Each structure stands twice: as structure tokens, then as C-alpha cells.
Amino acid sequence: MTSLNLLPITVAGASGRMGHMLIEAILASDDCRLAGALDMASSPALGLDAGVSLGQVTGTVVTADLHVGLSGASCLIDFTRPEGTLAHLHVCRELGVKAVIGTTGFSEVQKVEIAELAKDMAIVMAPNMSVGVNVTLKLLQMAAQAMSTGYDIEIIEAHHRHKVDAPSGTALKMGEVIAQAIGRDLKDCAVYERYGHTGERDPSTIGFSTIRGGDIVGDHTVLFAGIGERIEVTHKSSSRSTYAQGSLRAVRFLAGHDRGLFDMFDVLNLR
Secondary structure (H helix, E strand, O other): OOHHHOEEEEEOOOOOHHHHHHHHHHHHOOOEEEEEEEOOOOOOOOOOEOOHHHOOOOOOEEEOOHHHHHOOOOEEEEOOOHHHHHHHHHHHHHHOOEEEEOOOOOOHHHHHHHHHHOOOOEEEEOOOOOHHHHHHHHHHHHHHHHOOOOOEEEEEEEEOOOOOOOOOHHHHHHHHHHHHHOOOOHHHHEEOOOOOOOOOOOOOOEEEEEEEOOOOOEEEEEEEEOOOOEEEEEEEEOOOHHHHHHHHHHHHHHOOOOOEEEOHHHHOOOO
16 A cells, blocks of 8 residues: 555654554554654653654654644544643644544533534544453443343442543443443442442442552453342453554544544444
8 A cells, every 4th residue: 555545643642651552553554654743842752753762763753733743644543631632623623634532531511522523523532442342342231231120230440550530431431331221321320439338339320449550551340240140341451552453443434434423333333
């Protein structure tokens, strides 16, 4: 495939752990190319080649100028922070660039803003781009429908010490999928904290437990605890490369769409 036919991608947060993984995946791909690399104005990586941490020369320099970084791209991949992602999306809409969003921690107001932006551009937004996680979400949907009564549902997640939001976006998505499958609204049945004299467990609730420590990439377990048996559905990530590969699948999916808000169920045809 010639360079003219490759999908040109800009990576936001290019000097971060996920940024490095995305750049490595793009460079290794046979149908994508690195078109831009964005980072904060305070980043020491500004002005350096985007592949320096990988020992490669890409010819793409890390910049904080959104218009420069996005000018040659057809799609942005963004795993940064909510405020930064929203700023990036407004420039993407202006330039006609599509977006794959792996950022988590958006408020409800911010999610509404993204939905409005998607009326003019194509966006894939998912709290977890891993193919395995999204297949797990489908399995949880099926399990919840079969065990909607008689089972207590608890979601336990663990991540590295640097993660700033809790519960994780993936854990919340699991809760949303389960709640929808059993006819509930997660906002009404989620329990995020337990301390002191809590009383007996309300069987209609979905509990969340959060662990932060070390370099855990991402572990999620959903426990369906019944009388005399329990079922655990677990997904464990050992490398961020799964998120990068899923992101590239999302980029390829967006190549056939001009506008709309999609998620990984759309990308993987799991509807």
C-alpha cells in the first residue's frame, strides 16, 4: 500500500505511556501512518521527533499547536484528559478530522457536548478500546439478563497508582451495560462507597470497589453472587497494546463514516 493510501493519524498525549503505545502501533501497521503528534505546551517532548522514545525517526515532530498537529490527519486518537479532549474535538470539527476517544472521566454535561459535536463529525468514544473488554461487555449483558433476580452484582476494578479517576471508565461502562440489561438506571442503583454500619445489602444495587497500586494496567471482575453459587466474569490487561490495536480498528471503522457518535460495539459489530 502506498503512503497516499495509508490512513493518516494524529496522536494526542504523544509523550505519555498510551501515546507511546499508539505511535508504536501506527508505525507497525501496514495501513496507517503517523500524521501528527500532540502534547501539552509544558511537555519536554515538544520539538522532538515523535518516535524518539522508541528509537525510531518518524519525521513527525511533537507540537502543542492543534492546527499544526491535526492539519495532515484524517483521524485523531485521544487518550488524554476530558478538558483537553474537548478542546481537541472542537478543532477536529473545524478541520474535518474524525476522532477516536479513549479518554475517561467525562461529566454528563461534557458527554452532551460530545454528542453535539458528533452531529458534524464522526467519533468513536469508548471507555476501553480493547477488543477483549468489549466482548466481555457483551457477555455481561447476556449474564445480567439471565441473572436479573437472586444474584447480587459487584464490580471490582484495579489500576496503576497514576490513574486519576475512579471507578474506571470501563467499570462504569460494565455497570451501565448490566443495569440496562436488567431494566435499571445505574445512577439510581450504583453504590460507590461502603463504610461503617451500612445495614444489609440492598439486592437492587450494583456495587463498585476500586483498587489503585503499582503498575497494574487494568483488571476488571464482575461478581454475580447467588445463594449456593457465584459467577465471576474477569478481564485482565497485561499490556496497553490491546487498547492501541482496538483504537486502530476504530480508525478503520470511521473511514466509512462522516458523522455520528459510535462506540466499540459498533466497531466490532456486537449490537
